[in-house]
Amino acid sequence: MDRAAMSEKLKKFGPRVTVSVTARDYDTLNVIAGRDDVSVSWVVRRAIDEYLRRHPDPQQTTQERRPGVSERA
Structure with a gap:
């Protein structure tokens, strides 16, 4: 991914967070x-x-209301 695309994603979603999940949870999330x-x-x-x-x-x-997750990506 080039810098321009990364910059656009940061503007769209904000800071990046990294988490670790169990293999079972990962499989469930994929399903x-x-x-x-x-x-x-x-x-x-x-x-x-x-x-x-x-x-x-x-x-x-x-x-103040939190905006909902509406973007599908």
Whole structure:
């Protein structure tokens, strides 16, 4: 991936995070992603979004809303 493409991805998604998962979880994520025709990254971003919606930041006002994961990539 060239620098311009990387720069565009950073603008679209923000900072990169690296996590390790078990082989079983990885396989499950791949099945879910394939079933929904999305990337594993999209599934993980969606899971993080759902988790953060259930555990709101106590410093955030009620009028501030987290944008949902709508991009399919």
